[in-house]
Each structure stands twice: as C-alpha cells, then as structure tokens.
Amino acid sequence: MTISESTLPRVAAPPRPIRTRLAITLAAYGGLAAVTCLLAPLVGSTQISLARVFDRSIPFADNVDAQIFFVARMPRVLSGAVVGAALAAAGVVLQALLRNPLASPFTLGVSAGSALGAILAISFAADAAFGPFSPVPLASLVGAFLAATVVYAMATRPGRAMSTSILLLAGVTLNSFFSALILFVQYMSDFTEAYRTLRWMMGDLDLGSFAPILGVMPLIGGAFVIFAMLPSSLNLLSVGSDIAATRGVDVARTQRLAFISSALATAAAVALAGPIGFVGIVVPHLVRLMTGVDHRIVLPASALFGASFLVGCDLVARTVLAPVEVPVGIVTAMLGGPFFLWLLLRRG
C-alpha cells in the first residue's frame, strides 16, 4: 500500500498570528533588499570599498569610491529595485485577480502594450515634454491600460470564468499583436534608432542618473497606495468572486483597482527599463513557497523580494561575461522561461 502525500496529515507547529508573521516577513525581505542594494554597487570593473564609500572624513568631491557608488552605480541598482518590486507586485495582484498563478504583466501582454507605447514615444516624441514629465512614462501608461482593458474585458465578461488556456492564449495573442506593431515602428525608424529600441526591448537598467526613477515615481506611488488596500480582498477573490461578494468584498471595485494598479506598476517598470519578463511569475511563486499564500504577506514580501531578485539578476548580467554586459531581460528570461514551463507541467 502506498501512502500518498495528501493522506498524511501535515504536522506543523501552529503558525504565528498574522501580525507577527507580517513583521518577520517585512524585516527579513526588507533586510535582504537593503543588503542587496548596498552590496550590489560594490561589484564592478573598478574595485571600491564600502568603508571608503561611507568615510565621512573624505569630502564627496574627492571620494572616488563614493562617486562610483552613488553616481555611477546606485541609479542602476535603484532602478532594478523599483522595477523588480513593481513587476513582482503587479504579478501577485494579477494572479489573485484572475485566480490564475500563471498570470503576470508579461504573460498577459500588459508589458508588451506598455512597451509599444514607450517605443512610440521614444521614436517619435523623445523631445516632447508634458510639464515636468517625459512622454515615455505617459505613453507606457496608455499602452499598459490599453492591454489591461482588453484582459479586463475578457476576464470580467459575464458567464463562465476564464480558463487558464484562454487566458494564456489571449496573452500570447496580445504579445504577438503588440510585438508586430513594435517591429513595424522599428522598421520605420532609422538604423541607430532601431538598434537603440532593440537594445531597450531587451531590458536595460543602466539609466545614468536618478532623474528617470523620479520621473516614474508618481506611477509607482499610485500603484503602491492601491496595492496596500487590496490584499485581504485579493485573498477572497482568489477563492471565488461569489464568495468574495458574500464576505463583504465589492468585487467590481476591487477588480477595477487591481487592474488599474497593476497597469500603473507595469507602465512605470517598462518606462524605466523596457519590458523585462518573468519577474512577475518567478518572484511571487518563490515567495509563496517560503511564506505561504496569504496575500497580506505575499504582496509586500514579493515587492521586496522582487527588488532583490532583479538587482541580483542585473548583477549577474553585468558580471557573468564581463566586460560584455548581457541585457538583464535575457538573464530573467533564462531563469524565467524554464521556470514557467516547469509550472505549466506541474499544474498539468
């Protein structure tokens, strides 16, 4: 006789109350993110020392290590952290909303929509400005909303819930559609422009300054304010929309907020660094393996772990074939592609 895993009672110590778990999670993942962001700028072609970076006795103008740390490398690390956090959190929200662990900004085509918007802005309106804002985040936002609206309309269509296969096919379709338009835009632009956008499409965190990060902060801020309101409703939505409604969740409002916030976060990430794939799938899954599935824990933990994850991937990207830099999107795809297939197999 065989004893399957499911027949054995899972003997586990009673879990700690949610407050304690949340505090431990924030401390652990927050600590990891802080350490990653502090150590990542130390790695690079020029050796620098952390002690010298923070040596107050040397004026900043004379402290080469501090300049390399803060001016040359920190913007790249911070943009990795912001993009990683945004994509991972958007992945968590979309997965709960669509009751589907395979949903993410990338697989649903929201990233691609956003990328199309950004590419149009980069190619045709790079010099335009709307007040203090560069046109790229705005165009990204329009593209992200366009794609998210299509997914939203399909997902909230009255009648049967959307199956995994339909959802993924819709994502594939949207991705192909937007990719074709992006290719067309590249085809129409001149050679150097086309190379620039091609490189951007592979994901690039090397911004050169803090300004672009500040530029997308309104989008990031808006997204995370909404994210903070969602987790307990997402728990219930992921159990079922009727049960959520009868437990006091305003289902239509929660769905709208979830789509808006994930589109905002995706647009910010894409505007900053191009369409970097798989972060929104890989990170939430790894986090769930470590923390359980309660969204009040998973959402903040994924945001923090997403930050560490992408900074880590970027570290690999700029060191593994040094002095040649691998685009960070290639690194996340090398990790994420097989991971996604493994998830598909495991679910099947």
Added chain:
Amino acid sequence: MSLTAEHVSFRYDARRESAAEFALHDVSVAVQRGSLTGLLGPNGCGKTTLLRLMAGVLQPGQGSVTLNGGSLREIPRRELARQVAVVPQETHPAFDYTVLEMTLMGRHPHLGLMQLEGPDDIAIAHESLAATGTADLAHRAFATLSGGEKQRVVIASALAQSSSVLLLDEPTASLDLAYQLEVASLLSRLNRDRGVTMVLATHDLNLAAALCDSLVLLRAGRVIAQGPPRDVLTAPLVQQLYNVEADVRFHDAAGHLTVVPIRRAR
C-alpha cells in the same frame, strides 16, 4: 430577522425580451427567523439564482429582496455580509490556503480596511471549526481535504461571519452517505443551538424532508408550491416537479417523510 423575496423576476441576459429567458419569474418567498427553508426543483429551475439574489450577489430585474424590511440594494456589502453568509456548492481556491486561513476569511466583513485579524477573530474562527468538527484540521492545506471536510470547513468559514442567516447551495451534493448525514446533522444542530436561519437548495428530497420546516418547489423559474414538508412533499407535486412517479411515505425509523423515485412519468 426576516429575509423576503417579493415578486422577484430575474434574467441573466437582460437584453432579451422573451419570457422564456427568465431564470426566475414572479417568485415570492418569505424566510422566517430561525427557520430552515429548502429550495427544491430540477436542474436549471432557478434555485441557485434565487440564493444569489437572496445573498445580494445579483439584483432582481423586477420585485425586491428585503432583509428586515430594507432592500438588499440599499445595504452596503460589508454590512450585508455581517448578516447573511453563503456556502457555495463547490469552493476551489486558486491558492493553497490553510483551513484556518480559509475560516478567518469569514471575518473579513468585521475588519476595517487594512485591519488584521486579532485574538477575538482567531477565537471565533477556532470556535467555528470546533462547531463543524474540523478543529483538528486547522493547519492542514484546504486542497488536501476530502469533499466532506472541505464542505464543513466552508460552513465553518461562513459561521465565522457571525451572521444570523446562512444560505447553502446543495451542501450535500457530491458527498457520500456518511458525509451527507454528517452535514445534515451539523446543519440541524446549528439551526437548533445557534438559531441560525437557513435556506438550502438541494436535490436531496429526503434531506429536505428531514431538515426543513418549509419547502419551496421551483420549476422553470416559478414557484409551484410552498409550505411545510407534509403539505408539499406529496406524490403529485413530486411528479409535477421532476416528472417522476414517486412513493412518498412517512418513515418511522427515520422520523420523517421519505421519497423513493419509482419511474419517469409518461
């Protein structure tokens, strides 16, 4: 407490005008405080639709559903959830929640935005699990439970809502005989000891006869009879309802009416 549907009509596709599209047509049902009401009828007769209307998940096209005289439309979702809880036919969470997490979700309408559950909520969840005989499953993954255990945990989650009304959609469907009896006695105990008012949709006529004070017979979206089991659970009405000839008689050992289907009526 009284939950009342008055002259309620509903159709899923409001654009179509033909009467045949009505899921429910001019249905009136009054659920008395502390009662156990059964909704009976063939597949697609509108039982689940009526439950969803009574839960405020759907809004009637015509007529109104009221709780203590106030229209459900006017009652905020959270407020309504503190008074009416629902046990769906099947529950398939997208993620691997533990039994305790599933049960604690019942506390949602009692918590403010971003408020985490406190010791009182956890005590209520454990008490709800104890009441449904699932206390020892608290830290198991919901997905690993058997059908009967899952159903009892979902009932516990609904109990944790501390509502006075429980709407159940085929609570014993897909359960084996032993689990059917178990869930039936659980419902009867909750009704008797806690005074929970219940409305349950079911295909199990014997369960309905054993548990319910009042039955509503629905066919093609219309009420064809309602009243105590002894009045409406008759061979002619069963035949009218399901198109099946049945033997209906009082079973001394069981202590309630029993219905044995004999053959399809011509």
